[in-house]
Every structure is written in structure tokens, then in C-alpha cells.
Amino acid sequence: MDQKAKALHGEALVIDCLEISRWSESVFKNMRLGGLTAVNCTCSILENFRGTVKNIAWWQRAFDRYSDLILPVHKVSDIQAAKESDRTGIILGFQNTSAIEDDLDLLSIFHGLGVRVMQLTYMEGNLVGQGCLERLDAGLTSFGLEVIEEMNRLGILIDLSHVGHRTTLEAIEASEKPIVFTHANPKSLCDHPRNKPDKALKAVAQKGGVVGATIFPPFLPAGNDSILSDYIDVIDHMTDMIGPDHIAVGTDFTENQPKQWFDWILTGKSRKGPALNLNHPLKNPKGIESSADFPNITHALLDRGYNEADVKKIMGENIMRVFSEVWKA
Amino acid sequence: MDQKAKALHGEALVIDCLEISRWSESVFKNMRLGGLTAVNCTCSILENFRGTVKNIAWWQRAFDRYSDLILPVHKVSDIQAAKESDRTGIILGFQNTSAIEDDLDLLSIFHGLGVRVMQLTYMEGNLVGQGCLERLDAGLTSFGLEVIEEMNRLGILIDLSHVGHRTTLEAIEASEKPIVFTHANPKSLCDHPRNKPDKALKAVAQKGGVVGATIFPPFLPAGNDSILSDYIDVIDHMTDMIGPDHIAVGTDFTENQPKQWFDWILTGKSRKGPALNLNHPLKNPKGIESSADFPNITHALLDRGYNEADVKKIMGENIMRVFSEVWKA
Secondary structure, three states: OOHHHHHHHHHOOOEEEEEOOOOOHHHHHHHHHOOOOEEEEEEEOOOOHHHHHHHHHHHHHHHHHOOOOEEEOOOHHHHHHHHHOOOEEEEEEEOOOHHHOOOOHHHHHHHHOOEEEEEOOOOOOOOOOOEOOOOOOOOOOHHHHHHHHHHHHHOOEEEOOOEOHHHHHHHHHHOOOOOEEOOOOEOOOOOOOOOEOHHHHHHHHHOOOOEEEOOOHHHOOOHHHOEHHHHHHHHHHHHHHHOHHHEEEOOOEOOOOOHHHHHHHHHOOOOOOOOOOOOOOOOOOEOOOOHHHHHHHHHHHHHOOOOHHHHHHHHHHHHHHHHHHHHOO | OOHHHHHHHHHOOOEEEEEOOOOOHHHHHHHHHOOOOEEEEEEEOOOOHHHHHHHHHHHHHHHHHOOOOEEEOOOHHHHHHHHHOOOEEEEEEEOOOHHHOOOOHHHHHHHHOOEEEEEOOOOOOOOOOOEOOOOOOOOOOHHHHHHHHHHHHHOOEEEOOOEOHHHHHHHHHHOOOOOEEOOOOEOOOOOOOOOEOHHHHHHHHHOOOOEEEOOOHHHOOOHHHOEHHHHHHHHHHHHHHHOHHHEEEOOOEOOOOOHHHHHHHHHOOOOOOOOOOOOOOOOOOEOOOOHHHHHHHHHHHHHOOOOHHHHHHHHHHHHHHHHHHHHOO
16 A cells, blocks of 8 residues: 555544444454544344343443453544544444334433444334335334434434335434434445435435445445445445535444354344345455455545545544534534 | 113123223122123233233232132133133233234243233334324334234234224235224214224224224213213114124223323323323213123113124124134134
């Protein structure tokens, strides 16, 4: 990598809008190798309240045990502190609202435990709204409207990556704060139920939010044959559509997750097995295979002709702006 | 009351398709005074798994303590046994599927605990579908389809009284077994969100199910000023529409429930307070104020000109037929 890219990457805020790896010291070391300033780390997907609390307790122990590598992010200045101390700030996030069960009060409980990002639904419907693989393309429930109101009040960032189309649009409309797709690509580039129609991408930008482009192979046109430049094509396509102020990186890295784990998250409440065929084994795009490869993105963006200011926005400043606006509650 | 009505009531199977009283010895004594052979008694409304298990444990103690008045119904022959031993058979039922949370396996757990009737939703949406006061008139979720399949397999009767319009029609379509409205009146007589459009009433009959006419004052045209003959008018109206083989009695008695309890069930997950104004204090129709008044219904039906065979169907044989078809799994 050339010196310019290396220097830029070193000085930039580098934020991954979503990872869902099998958390371990080696994953955290890869984050350090990749120069990651902060990562939104999923700590609840299908779990209920109690299961999620257990996951958060794991993180509390990890923050002690790996304090040379990571630190918890509760506010924007914690991300600055991570940068200054050469560690990676961990933002705890949910990919579902199953953890709050039927109780609005649990939102402030989880906020108190440090959770700062919540996706409204995973693949299926829940008490809040409908997911992208749900048979219904229906909107927010009455409870969902109150969940959004309370997340806005507390300062929890709303993520709509996996959310169904109509629920996505209604949530963007209902939220008083910017919302994000932490990890989703344009449907117009790769027609997958998890990717987003242009209308939704534009609505996120209009609301002041960001879209994290993902390397997850099934959401890229070339699937398991993708390479880094295919990923940069996604960023190009979205930049053309909604401008460089609304693009971020949200890899969706699933480092060391076994096939059984994918089967679990894709089966959900059903007895019919995984709702999505992921074409296992997944093969991340050559050049961006783990957090350690993050400098390659900075390099590739510069090579593609992005100016330094835009590279810094995409690599972290855009999502940092959204955190600042939403978390201050 | 004349001797003919008294004799008929004494020999008939008398079944109340739904009560949700503050259960106590006095409530059970009223059931005996009214000559009730069996009652579908709600043991879960908004509760989750654990809360519902606790309610069922209360019933297990009650079956021991009040064994001179009541007995548990797990199969149709238990209702015959109740009749022969001059006791009231208690059918445990849910008015929601919140108790199974996100787990299809809990259906067989509750079936094992004796639960034989489950309403798919209460007033709000849940993981299965949408309730009648939900902002969405959307259909069944993917999970909801599997819940119906499993209820059919186990032999749990599906109740759709509080369920939203589209979810109701989809559930009738999806179920392989007859379904019921245990307690609902025609919207064409009293335009209340809890009452049912003619289309839905006809679909229940078409499926071989029954509709339990309710005395709950807000669902009667004269509200708190209703009298027994207004209730018989509801039965007349529905008999004209769907025939005497599909009508039953589902009072929705709420004996001794305090106002706070109504506020609780009508508030649900919301912070906005009760979703429905019930015009408290409720005043049951004169002539049918508690379970003790059940003989008055038999009397009034005969007075209205129903023949003895139809009176016996409406008072219990119709719902007994549905139990027979569904519970044999």
C-alpha cells in the first residue's frame, strides 16, 4: 500500500457500522490490525431479554480482559478516546428488538447497559414491525411507533438494514432523528431481499442518515466470487445516488461463525429451517476478508479517485456525525 | 320460570364459550346456580410464558380446593362427566398467544397443561398477527401460519374473537379445523371494532365453527342499558344470517373484575393508557348479569319461539360439536 493511503488510514476515524463475528481475542486483534477506531458489534439477534443480558455480561468481562485492545463506547468522546489510545471502541448494538420483549421500559434498561444501536427487526416480523423475509410487507405496529419514540428520546440509533420495505419507510417517516442502514447494498445493483430499493436509500439520506455498504457476499452481484473492487463499485453506485455524505462502511463480518450459527439466525422461530440459502461456505471478497484488511478500503477508494475528505467521511466521519446527532438525546 | 324451560335447561349441555371473571368460589357457585356444564375460562391475556404458567398453577390448586364445584376439561368426555356429577367443567383458554412467546414448542407444553382454546391475538398485534385495535389491518405472519398448523396438529381450538379483520380471514382460510369466535357480536348490529363483519361471521359458519354471542355491554347496541331481550336479538340476527348450527353463548362475563384490571388489559404494551373507552362502570344486561342467570337465556329463547332442538344447540351442543372435531387431533 502506498504511503499516502497508509497515512490517511492512520489519521482517519475508521468505523465499521456492523460486525457480527464470533467475538474473541483474535477478532479484536484483527480490528487493531485494520486500524479500526470503532465497531458496532451485535450482541442480540434472536435472543429474548434474558439471553441478551447474558451476552452483554460477556462483553463486560471482555472489556476487562481485553482492555489493551478494546473499550466500551457509550458516547462520542469514547470513540475519540479509542483513537487516542490505539484501541477499538466497541458500540454494543442489537439486530432485533426481541430483547425488549413486550416492554418499552427495557429500552432504557438496555440504554443503561450501553446499547446504542438497535435494528427494529431481523428477518422475520416481531412486535414492532415486519422483517425483509416476512410474508407480510406491512408497516409498523402501534407498539413499534412507541418504540421509535422512546429510542429517539433515549438516544438509541435506529437501524433498518434487515427491516421489510413498508416498515422501513414508515420508520424513517416516524423517527425524529436520522436513521441508518448499517449494512445493506442497493437492490438496483444486486436484487436480493436484504438489499434496499433506491427509494429507501434516498429516504435515509434525506433524513440525514447513512448507509453502510456491506461485503457480505450474497448481497454483492458476484457473490462468493467478489473482489474488493466489486465492493468499491457498490460505494460508487451509492455515492452517485445519494452523495458522499451518506455513505459508510458496514462490513457485516461474521469472522469464525460456524454454519450452525447461520442456520440458527436464518431459521428464527420457524420449524422449516433456514429461510435463506447463503450458498455456504461464504467467501468474503478477496482484499477485504477480515477487519485486518480495512486499510485496503481506504487505499482502493483513493485509487478510485475519491478525494481525501470524502474517503474520511466514508470511512468514519459520516457515521460519527449521525452518532453525534442521535446519541445526545 | 316455567317448568318446560327449567326441565330443558336441566337436561341440556350448557356451555359458556368465554368467561374472564376474577376467579373465586363465588364465581364457581354462580356457575353451578346457572347450571353450567362447562366454561372456557381465560387463563392468559397479556401474560408471557412464565406469568401464564403461574395462572395455570392457580387453577391446579383450584381444581383440588373446589372439586365439589368444578373439574378440569381435557377431553369431550370430561364435559359429560361434569354434567353427570353436577359440576362445571373448566376449559382452560388463552385470549392471546403472548404466552408462547417466540417458541412453537410452547404450544405442546400448554396443551400438556390442559389448555384447549387459544385466541390468536388480543387487541394489539403480536408475533402471530394483528388484533382488532392494532393500527395495521394486516394478515398472519409467517410464524402465525406455523402456529395455526401446530394448533391444528395438537388439537387446540383457534379463537379469533379479538383478532383483526384481515388476520381473522387469513386464519379461517389457513386452519384445517373449524375455528370459533367465542365472544363477538355482528358489526351490522353494533358497529364496534370488537364486533365482526358479516363476511367473517359467514366464513366461520362455512368452516363449521360457531360464534358465541356476547352480553358485554359495549358490544350491544343499547350498551349499559341493554336487557336480556337485546341479547336474544343478537342471537336472532345471527341465526338468520348463519343458521342455528353455528350459534353459541359466549358471555364474556367479567365478574368482580375491578376497573384497574380493565385498564390493564386495554392498555397492553402502550404508555398511552387504555385503547378503548368502556364507559365504566359496565352494567350487564338486566336478566343476564352473572353465570347464575343462564337459565334465563334458555327461557328467553323458548319464549322467542326457538324449538327445543335449536335451544339445545345454541346453549351447548354446537360448541360441543366443534370441541369434538378439533380436540381429537
